[in-house]
Amino acid sequence: MDSVKPMAARADSLLFSSIFPRRNALTGLRLFHSLRSASSRAIDARRSSSKLVSRRMASASSDTRDAPPPIHTITLPGGDSVQIVAAPGLSNSDLRNAIDSALFRQWLKNMQSEMGVLSRGQMCLRQVHIQGLDMFGTGVGFLKFKADVVEKETGRKIPGIVFARGPSVAVLILLESGGETYVVLTEQVRVPVGKFILELPAGMLDDERGDVVGTAVREVEEETGICLNIEDMVNLTAFLDPTTGCKVFPSPGGCDEELSLFLYRGHVEEQIINSLQGKEMGLRDHGELIKQQCW
Numbered sequence: 001m002d003s004v005k006p007m008a009a010r011a012d013s014l015l016f017s018s019i020f021p022r023r024n025a026l027t028g029l030r031l032f033h034s035l036r037s038a039s040s041r042a043i044d045a046r047r048s049s050s051k052l053v054s055r056r057m058a059s060a061s062s063d064t065r066d067a068p069p070p071i072h073t074i075t076l077p078g079g080d081s082v083q084i085v086a087a088p089g090l091s092n093s094d095l096r097n098a099i100d101s102a103l104f105r106q107w108l109k110n111m112q113s114e115m116g117v118l119s120r121g122q123m124c125l126r127q128v129h130i131q132g133l134d135m136f137g138t139g140v141g142f143l144k145f146k147a148d149v150v151e152k153e154t155g156r157k158i159p160g161i162v163f164a165r166g167p168s169v170a171v172l173i174l175l176e177s178g179g180e181t182y183v184v185l186t187e188q189v190r191v192p193v194g195k196f197i198l199e200l201p202a203g204m205l206d207d208e209r210g211d212v213v214g215t216a217v218r219e220v221e222e223e224t225g226i227c228l229n230i231e232d233m234v235n236l237t238a239f240l241d242p243t244t245g246c247k248v249f250p251s252p253g254g255c256d257e258e259l260s261l262f263l264y265r266g267h268v269e270e271q272i273i274n275s276l277q278g279k280e281m282g283l284r285d286h287g288e289l290i291k292q293q294c295w
Contacts, residue, residue: 070095076125077112083127090130098130101140103164107256115243123149123158141165161254167247169216169260170202172236173226178270184226205260212260220264234263 070086072095086095098104111117111125118125125147132144147160173184190197203219205212213235217228237260240246247258 072096072099074099074108076108076118078118080124082125085127085129087129087131090132094133095130097135097140098133098143098145101133101143103140103143103166103256104145106166107162107164110256117149117158122152124152125149159253163255165204165255165257167205167212167258167260168202169205169212169219169262170200171216171220171228171233171262171264172200173220173228174263174265175273176265176267177273182273213262216260216262228264228266232264232266234265236261236263 067088069088070090070092072084073081074084075081084095084099086092086098113119117123127148129146129148130143131146133140134142143162143164145162145164147162149158149160150156151158175182175184184201185198186201187196187198201220203215205215213230213233216233217230220226220228235246237246237248240248245258247260249258251257
């Protein structure tokens with residue numbers, strides 16, 4: 001598996017990288033929390049050409065409406081059997097791709113981990129409904145499903161709609177020059193929210209080996225042209241509660257995304273800041289257009 005799966009959904013995107021003066025040490029982190037951009041940004045972090053993206057969503061045609069949905073049964077380590085059911089319109093191949101995907105396997109692993117939903121014996125997983133998937137090339141990029149999780153004592157259902165997209169990484173870059181501190185952000189079209197959104201440079205991590213720092217460095221270089229030294233990267237999320245895996249979960253009520261946040265501080269000459277003004281970056285063959293501005 002490639003260490004970083006190409007970014008998807010960038011073919012129609014327009015990005016502008018901006019540098020904003022920062023007057024106090026907390027501004028950068030406030031920007032991170034207020035923008036909450038790294039999570040949506042990671043949707044772009046799989047750089048696949050739009051031609052390589054195929055979507056499988058539930059849609060019952062006249063030919064498949066009466067056909068029984070594909071079903072697969074898995075057995076959890078505790079011995080419980082769970083049915084995995086494909087929505088109408090999805091094929092046996094789609095179901096197999098979903099079950100075999102790293103996204104689904106990691107979700108099942110999390111469910112049974114030390115802090116997992118099933119670990120305390122209070123909940124049970126009865127069924128999983130695969131509702132749709134996006135294939136990036138030969139791999140599953142994004143996965144949409146609904147898990148039927150029930151509290152054993154009361155029989156109450158727990159909300160279980162999941163958009164699975166995996167881990168991501170973002171970098172807060174602070175550049176000091178001429179007595180000013182600048183924070184590097186990118187501006188990108190975000191159709192789901194109908195706005196241009198300011199974002200930290202970020203990307204999707206699709207490496208089961210977990211090369212988080214390497215991914216962060218590559219994303220920053222591709223999007224801003226700034227070359228970072230891995231040794232100078234500070235993992236801000238490493239200080240979080242170990243029971244969370246030292247990650248930030250931006251939207252755990254509906255998405256499995258876990259975010260690692262890094263800090264980079266550097267000193268640059270004023271001409272470097274000036275040279276970033278209007279500089280165009282990005283992977284043009286993947287539809288990226290990144291323009292940097294100094295504000």
